Every structure is written in structure tokens, then in C-alpha cells.
Amino acid sequence: MRSSLAGIVLLTLGLAANASPATSWTLHEKRSSIPEGWVPARKLDPSTSVPLRFALAQNNIQDIEKHLYDVSHPDSPNYGKHWTAGQVAKTFAPSPDTIKTVFEWLVSTGIEPGRVKVSNNKGWIEVTSSAEEAATLLRADYNVYAHDSGKEHVACESYHLPAHIAPHVDFVTPTIHFDAKLTKRSFGPAGIIGTAGKIGNTFGPKTTGESIGTIIKELKNCHASITPACLKALYGVLYEPVAGDKNSFALAEYTPNAFLQSDLDVFAKEFDTGLVGKPPQVISIDGGVVQTENVTFAYDSEADLDIEYASAILTDKQNVTVYQIGDLVEGASFNNFLDALDGTYCTFDGGDDPSYDAVFPDKYAGGWNGTEECGTVKPANVISSSYGYNEADLSLKYALRQCNEYGKLGLMGVTYVSGTGDSGVSGNGDLCLNPNGTQSTDGNRFNPTFPGTCPWVTAVGATQMRPNTSILDPEIACQDHFYSGGGFSNYFLYPDYQKSAVSGYLKNHPPNYPNGTFNTDGTRAYPDLSANGAYYAVYSAGKWVPTFGTSASTPVVAAILALINDARIAAGKSPIGFVNPMLYSDEFSHAFNDITNGTNPGCGTLGFNSTKGWDPVTGLGTPRFPILLAEWLSLA
Numbered sequence: 001m002r003s004s005l006a007g008i009v010l011l012t013l014g015l016a017a018n019a020s021p022a023t024s025w026t027l028h029e030k031r032s033s034i035p036e037g038w039v040p041a042r043k044l045d046p047s048t049s050v051p052l053r054f055a056l057a058q059n060n061i062q063d064i065e066k067h068l069y070d071v072s073h074p075d076s077p078n079y080g081k082h083w084t085a086g087q088v089a090k091t092f093a094p095s096p097d098t099i100k101t102v103f104e105w106l107v108s109t110g111i112e113p114g115r116v117k118v119s120n121n122k123g124w125i126e127v128t129s130s131a132e133e134a135a136t137l138l139r140a141d142y143n144v145y146a147h148d149s150g151k152e153h154v155a156c157e158s159y160h161l162p163a164h165i166a167p168h169v170d171f172v173t174p175t176i177h178f179d180a181k182l183t184k185r186s187f188g189p190a191g192i193i194g195t196a197g198k199i200g201n202t203f204g205p206k207t208t209g210e211s212i213g214t215i216i217k218e219l220k221n222c223h224a225s226i227t228p229a230c231l232k233a234l235y236g237v238l239y240e241p242v243a244g245d246k247n248s249f250a251l252a253e254y255t256p257n258a259f260l261q262s263d264l265d266v267f268a269k270e271f272d273t274g275l276v277g278k279p280p281q282v283i284s285i286d287g288g289v290v291q292t293e294n295v296t297f298a299y300d301s302e303a304d305l306d307i308e309y310a311s312a313i314l315t316d317k318q319n320v321t322v323y324q325i326g327d328l329v330e331g332a333s334f335n336n337f338l339d340a341l342d343g344t345y346c347t348f349d350g351g352d353d354p355s356y357d358a359v360f361p362d363k364y365a366g367g368w369n370g371t372e373e374c375g376t377v378k379p380a381n382v383i384s385s386s387y388g389y390n391e392a393d394l395s396l397k398y399a400l401r402q403c404n405e406y407g408k409l410g411l412m413g414v415t416y417v418s419g420t421g422d423s424g425v426s427g428n429g430d431l432c433l434n435p436n437g438t439q440s441t442d443g444n445r446f447n448p449t450f451p452g453t454c455p456w457v458t459a460v461g462a463t464q465m466r467p468n469t470s471i472l473d474p475e476i477a478c479q480d481h482f483y484s485g486g487g488f489s490n491y492f493l494y495p496d497y498q499k500s501a502v503s504g505y506l507k508n509h510p511p512n513y514p515n516g517t518f519n520t521d522g523t524r525a526y527p528d529l530s531a532n533g534a535y536y537a538v539y540s541a542g543k544w545v546p547t548f549g550t551s552a553s554t555p556v557v558a559a560i561l562a563l564i565n566d567a568r569i570a571a572g573k574s575p576i577g578f579v580n581p582m583l584y585s586d587e588f589s590h591a592f593n594d595i596t597n598g599t600n601p602g603c604g605t606l607g608f609n610s611t612k613g614w615d616p617v618t619g620l621g622t623p624r625f626p627i628l629l630a631e632w633l634s635l636a
Helices: 061-072 085-092 096-108 131-138 228-235 261-271 297-314 334-341 396-411 496-508 550-570 625-633
Strands: 025-030 038-043 049-056 116-118 124-130 143-147 152-155 158-162 169-173 186-188 191-193 249-254 281-285 321-325 382-385 415-419 458-464 487-493 523-526 529-532 536-540 543-548
Touching: 025 169, 049 096, 049 131, 061 085, 061 396, 061 496, 085 396, 096 116, 096 124, 124 131, 131 158, 158 169, 169 396, 228 297, 228 529, 249 297, 249 550, 261 297, 261 536, 281 334, 297 536, 297 543, 297 550, 321 334, 334 396, 382 550, 396 415, 396 487, 415 550, 458 550, 496 523, 529 550, 543 550, 550 625
Parallel strands: 249 321, 249 382, 281 321, 382 415, 415 458, 458 529
Antiparallel strands: 025 158, 038 143, 049 124, 049 169, 116 124, 143 152, 186 191, 487 523, 536 543
16 A cells, blocks of 8 residues: 555645765755745845754654554455554554654754754754854745745745655754745635735635525425535435434634534524533643634634534434643644644644744733643544645645644544645635746636645535425535635545545546646545535524535535444444544445536636546535445444
8 A cells, every 4th residue: 555655746836856976965955936925025144044854754653554554445354443542653653763863963064953843742843043144054045035024034935855864754844834824814705814824714605795684494495505404405304313312523624613502402402402401521632712803704614513413313312622832822723632632643842833933922912821721632533624724825735744644543443534625626725836836816727725635634515406496306516606625636636435436537537728727647536425505594693694605515525424433332333433434344335325427627627527436526426324324233
């Protein structure tokens, strides 16, 4: 099997060797272009302090796919025998040789040993240095870059490492990484737009702006107004939890997005009175608060939507947890969240990449002054996230390190479900790729989203009912008000579980686009499956609003998977964990409603077509719950 490490598309960022035998230095990372809005302002003053952080390569990480298959594939004798956090830490911790090699190299360059610090978790090495020293150490040219907002940032366009050091280091900060958008949130028709790393609600949800006067609960009107009853009927969800006290389900929400309990109660009175006055459990991470200062659809819709529909699918028999992540000033990133889940991943004493990730204590007025959360939160069995980046927002090595963390969660029995975005083959903000790697609204190359492209995440697209049809009629890919995100990664090769489905699609339904429009080099394809994502009746910010997006389909799929966990736990079995190998297996070939109509336009094209079998618009199709439940219950 090819590992995710071997699966990196190295040409994407030009990570090729750039050294002569005489120097034995190699180009480690290079940015192909400066992000939009930034320009070089001046050379960095050589005396400026630059705290270098070396992300040490993890031991055995090249085997993560093999380990995941061992506990997740239906044919494995170890199916469901998930790892403990201790096993994960021990298996993937940087080797003593890696720590020793990097430490000794730094000291050999003349850096005093007292300025070289190894983090407590052994994952990072930090060096206090000047800009001049950092430039010499990495053979890099550091500049100050200015944003058209007035914000400044220190970075270089490339850096090098000695050939014998490069295999021991994932990446170094600060180097090529940029805070590609402003920390301050802005609002528009597509919802909340966050920074490249400090997350706003970058996918949606969307609305027509109309208010729903009367909620229509009858199934005959599902084509015009989706309700929990519609979804249960569409996918055959006739099940109430019986092991809710042993099962766990969580939704990830990033401040300032927050729910209103009054909204949840109005929704519950309409659809499930058992949920009235039953708030979700809130776990605050890095100063996360359920803010009520800004009460609008833009701030409240995501969390309201997620909780209302996940709770309605799960009923009042299953507790729902909300991970509220990041303070009101700085927000937070996926890495800040993952730090809280995995003490071996967090770097509170060595630092994530400050270009992407929020740093705590927050130095800004009104920010959270506590220490960054580090392994303080036990991950739920199923985690749903409707947030994401454009893959191109992130450096390849940063995305790889984070992707492997999702793989570790899978090893521990966690199912991580992520939406694919609402811009078709375009990225968030309808940005497409240009030949030089930059993003713009007039680019003509498809722009995949992350983390849906990570092979260890279950990526969810969106469907809808045709106008004036019934729940017995086939759904189509979403065509009203948004298009389901889908396509092919520029960073990761497709994993073994997906090889047959994707190669079959490309052989039988080859998209007719010029070379370079999308990656055809056998890369990870997404989504994996879909659910309805259109015309949801959502009560948010004090009114009923028709709502659209993979922000809607994602928590529904996650809740359905949580119900399967309930049944397995009640039968004395393990949670389902990483589900993708099962979804693509022969045993599950009849477990989906195949979607064969609709496209996902973007970048001046019609995007891809929905076709028989897997496709990069709706994946394998929508869930047939009774079959999924029976197949998973048949496993040990």
C-alpha cells in the first residue's frame, strides 16, 4: 500500500532537490507565488528576533495507511480493534535519532545549546535566533510582506536544509507560510469568510434570504422544505438510540459562530419536543465562547443548523457535544482543535505555525489569556465539521502533517466527517487556480478543498430533491443556490480503498477538459458520499430561514453514522471508527442511493457529471441506513 507520505504530489510546490554534491543542501519548501493581497515591502532587519521552529518528522508515519486498514477494513482480523492514545503516541513519536541529529546539526552551526529547546512532547525543536542567523541557517531570504490592509508578515519564498537533515524535518516556521486572509472576519452572501487558518465559516451555509412563514411537515412537501422527517424518510432512518450514555457525538464550531438556545428550542417544539430545554454539552477550547453579542444569520446559522438537525436525527436519547473553539479576538484553526484532542500533537511549548494557527495566551486586548489546550479533550466517536480551506491556502507539508493527525484519530476509533464546500469545482470564494499556482476568480483550473481531500477524512457532498417530486423519486446533485464541492486533490494520491472506484470513473466517464484543468495523476478524489443539502427549514436568529449547503448534509451524515455506533455499542461491539474502507468495499456496494444526475460547475466550466457509480460530485451516493446498519452489525 502507498502511504499518505508517499502519496504527496511533490511537483505541486516544486519540492525538488536543489543542491550540488559539493554543498549537500536541498530545497525543502518553496512557494510558487505570493498570496493575493500581499507584496514584498522590505528586507527584514538582520537584528530582528526570529524564533525558528522545526517540526520533527514522525517515526513510522509512512505506515499509517497500513495501520488504518488493519483496524478499519472489513476483511482484516483486527477490524474494530482500535488503538489507545498511548499506542499512537509511542508508534509515531519522532525517533531519538531524529531529535539527536537535528539538535547536533544546530549546535554544529555555532548555536549555543542553551538556545535549542526540545518540546515536552518531543515533536518540535525551537531555536531563538536573529533574522540574519535564520537566513544563514536555512539559506533563505527573509522579507517583510505588506497586505493591502496594512498588516505585515515575515516570510521567505523558499528555504533549504542539509540533505542529511531534510528527512528528519517536516517543515520549519516561520518560512514560506502566509496568513492568506485577514484575521478580522467579513461577511457576505456566502457566509462568514475566515482567515486561511483562523477559521470562520468558510463553507456557508447559504440562504435565499426569505423567511419561511409556515413550516410544512408533511412528507409530500419535502421538495420545497426539508425537515427531519423528510431526511429520515429519504434514507430509511427508523432507529432510536439505546446506548446514548455510552456513545458520543460532537460538532466542531469555531468562534464567533455560535448557537442560540432560544433558536434550538423553537425548532425542537416544531419537530422533537423531547429536545426542548435540552442544550448541547459545550466544551470550550482555547477560550471558545457561545457568544450572544452578534445575533444574525451569518453568526448563528452554522451552529444552529448543525445542532438542530443532528439532534433531531439522534433524538433526545443521545447527548450532543459542541466543541466551541477559539476566542472572540483571534479565533482558532483546525490545528488548535487537534491540539486539544491529542496531547502528542499539540505544541504549546514549541508552537504550531503562527502564520496559520492561533497562538495562546492571546496577546490581543480581550483575548483568552490561558495556556493553549493540549490533550485536554477526549475525542467523540463521531466528529462533524462543516468548515474548511482551499487546499492551495496551505503549504503541502503543513497539510500532510494535519492529514496524518486525522489518520491517528481514525486509529483510535474516531470517525471524522467533513463537508466538501459549496462552490463546485471552485474553491471557497469561487476562487480557481492559475497556472502559476495563484488563486483568482478568473482562474481556469479546479481548486480542491481541504480537509476533504485528506484520505483519512470522510468527505460529504450534497444532493437535493427535484422540484415537485416525492421522497420516492431519485435525488440529484445540488443545483439550486450552490453546487456540491468535489474533484481531485493536488496533494494526495488516492488511497487503496478508493482506487477501483476512481479508476473506474476515469475510464468509463473521462471528463473532457484540457490537460491541467484538474489533477489526473491518480490523486485522492472526493466526496465519499452525500446527503440532501437544500431547502432545510432552519430556525436561526429568531426566524425560520431556508438554508442550503454541505453545511447541512455533513451533520446529517455524521448523525446517521453515530446511530450505527449506538447499535454496535449496544451489541457489545466497537465504534465504526474510520469508515472509508468499508464504504468502498464490495459489502457496501448496495448501501447507497446512486445519484446519476447533476453537475458541480465552477472555474468557467460545468464541472463534473454525476454518473452511475462513484463520481466527483456526489461520491458513492446517499445512505441507505437499514443496509448500512445491517452490514456494520454483521462485523465483529
